Amino acid sequence: MKIQQLSIFLENKPGHLEAACKTMADAGINLMTLNLADTCEFGILRVIVKDPEGAKSILEKNGFTVKLTDMLAASVADKPGGLLSVLSALSKADVNVDYMYAFAYRKGDAAVMMIRADHPDIALNALTAAGVTLLSRKELLEDA
Amino acid sequence: MPSQTPETPCEFNPVSTPDYLQEDQLRALQLQRLRTIIAHAYENVEHFRNRCKENNLTPDSLKTARDLAKFPFTVKTDLRDTYPFGLFATSMKDIVRVHASSGTTGKPIVVAYTQDDINVWANAMMRSFAACGLHRGDIIQNAYGYGLFTGGLGAHYGAEALGATVIPVSGGNTDRQIMLMKDFGTNAICCTPSYFLHMIERADEMGLSIKDLPIRAGVFGAEPWTDSMRKHIEELGNIKAYDIYGLSEIVGPGVGMECVHQDGLHIFEDLFYPEIIDPESGEPLPDGEEGELVLTTLCKFAMPMIRYRTRDITSIMPDRCACGRTIRRIRRIGRRSDDMFIIRGVNVFPSQIETGLLNVENTLPHYQIVLTRTKGLDNIEVQVEVTAETFSDRISEMEALRKRIETAIEKIINIRVAVRLVEPNTIPRSEGKAKRLIDNRKEE
Structure with a gap:
């Protein structure tokens, strides 16, 4: 009954959120829900997608640091x-x-x-x- | 018919014979070569001759090796000021090759070689490889950049002279490096230590472990690296990581090299004459004392360097190495006199920051130091890349990581630092030299 969430590390700078979203858009990944946690220096983008493992490997290939977390x-x-x-x-x-x-x-x-x-x-x-x-x-x- | 099988490795490689000269013979040889090279430079390099005349010196002023201390230093700006060919000591007819620095700060510096100089360099590099237990039959993957940079061609000719099989892959294209390493069964790699770490990471992403490959040695140089980084590389790669020393102004790589004991770098003293000086006063220091390394080329004729100030801080180790070589060793170079930065009156070396980082698990040494000044106060920011191991989806854990790194660095340098966590691959990966320090402080 646990749902995997994909978390992506981002620097809190113009264009960084866009780059992560573009990588997923280009791979045809639809973001079912997203949540953004931020500090003044960095942020963590948390998304729910249909294929978290696939999205993880695409993001990693593109140089992002990502992690899967169990959610309810x-x-x-x-x-x-x-x-x-x-x-x-x-x-x-x-x-x-x-x-x-x-x-x-x-x-x-x-x-x-x-x-x-x-x-x-x-x-x-x-x-x-x-x-x-x-x-x-x-x-x-x-x-x- | 020559044997097709590699010779059995043995402790002593005949190519290393000059490393074991009797000390009195070595000193006599050095003096004879010092006299020859100083006379050659005096006769052919106007810049050096003028400096000597200003100090009332002639080649005859050198009666013993001690007299070398009377002669003027050569510094990097001398090479810039005489750009491009001002310090050449032979006619172009005898010069078979030039190399040049990357020239990140203004004009590059240019160095030149006669055919004999090239042979001397290949000899030093060959002895470097032999010192760390490489021999004929080994496959050496040379990932130093080929081109104007001395690293690539220097290692190449040395490995060939040794009789090893060279893969002249040059720097870059990490995926291909890893493929060749695996498919060819590479035994040793030559590159910067930070680039090899990058290869380990990349291999991991490709689902390969460098640990499981036949590679057993790395000849790492062109940037300062710490013992903790060595330990890290040796564990992750299951190899022996050897430190090689050299600089283009003197010849390129192969001025000094660790032997299998990994306890200091043997200077090929029959080819390069080492001195340690007090960087402030310029006075020579005895063996064992730490100071700036000064080198004189003993067998390089296209562009002899007399008392070149390397800016590298080290000491000559007074005792004999367990390997039996008579040529002396210098301690590993952890810092350069010009790498040091002063912040709030405290001297700090990038290597100290690195030691702090390596005390926090999984903060791989991809870091950069940025100095800024706001309202007259200096600030130091250390940028550290977040890895899959250190990343958490919780803000609180990320903040705790940042705090842990800050504390680890502050413990060592006793100054407040701000750590900034950055995305992977945002700090430039070095295939040449890592740029660790960015000083954005403006003079006020």
Whole structure:
């Protein structure tokens, strides 16, 4: 139930984000969702794509430093407080959320949160036990 | 019919015979050659003759080798000022080749060789290869640049003289280098240490491990490198990494070379006369004391160099090497007197930064030092490339890495530094010499 995210190291300078995106565009890779973390000197571009391994090798060939990370895709009711059940399940299990962001597409009536936990396996068990729906790769990406 | 199989390697290679001259014979030979070369330079190089006259010196002023200290130094600007042919000491008819520096700062410097000079150089390079255990039958991949740079052709002629098989691949095209290394079963490589590291990385990306190839030795030079970098290369490549020393002004590579003991570089003293001086006062220093290396060519006639100031800081090692060679050794050159930079009143050498970096795992030595000045305050920034091993998707871990590197460097140089993490391959890879230091401080 874990989803692989591709992270790309970028310097925080004009044109660097564009270069990474162009490399992926030229290879016909569609970015399903992206999230950009930045400091004043560097940034980390995190993307969800259909073929993370393939994208990784294309980016590496083009000289980028990249990494694959396990993420959880939690289905969240699209209403006030919808995220709370997810967060409380994680805090009860003493799992820290390193970062999270919303997936770009809704799945039926629900939104999807991409979660990077410090302990992905514990997080997975805690969320499953709390009745949170976690989307598989196929469910998340195939009909998006 | 000559044997087709490689000769068995043995401790002593006959081509190294001059390395074992008895000391009194070596000193006598040096004095005789010093006299000849000084007389030759005096007679044929106006620049040198004028300098001698200013100091009331003639070739006869050299009675013993000690008297050499009376003669004026030659410095790099002398070569620039007399560009292109001003220091040549023979007629063009006798000069068979010229080489030139890359000329990154203004006009290049030009050096020249007679056929005899070329032979002397090949002899020094041949003895360099022999010193690190290479011999006839070995395949030597020469990845020094062929052309105006002395590295390529210097190593080439030396390897041929040794009877080794040379792959004259020259620098660049890393993928082809790795393919040849694998397909030809290369036994030794000649290039800069940082370029070999680049090859190891590239081979990794290609799914190959240099560790598993037959290559057993690297003859690395043309840039200063540390013992920690040597250890790193030897582990990653499963080879022995040998340090070779040379400079175009003197001949090119092959002025000095490590033997298998890897404990200092033997100077081919019958061909190049070494002195160590105090870089401030110019006074000669005794063996064992650290100072600037000064070299005089003993057998080079197209362009003799008398007391050339190399700017390289080292010392002559006073004791005899375990290998039995009588020619003396210099310590590995970690720094140059002109590489040093002064920041907030503290002397810093790029090698110290490198040592700091190598204390943090997986920060491969692809780095650059940038000095800037804002409002009269000097700042030092060290740019370090992020590798697949050091990269994390978490900002906090990246910041922690940056902090770890800063601390490791600050511990060594005792000055605050700012580390900037940069993308891979943004720092120029050296196929010639690595440019480690960029000084953007403007005089105020």
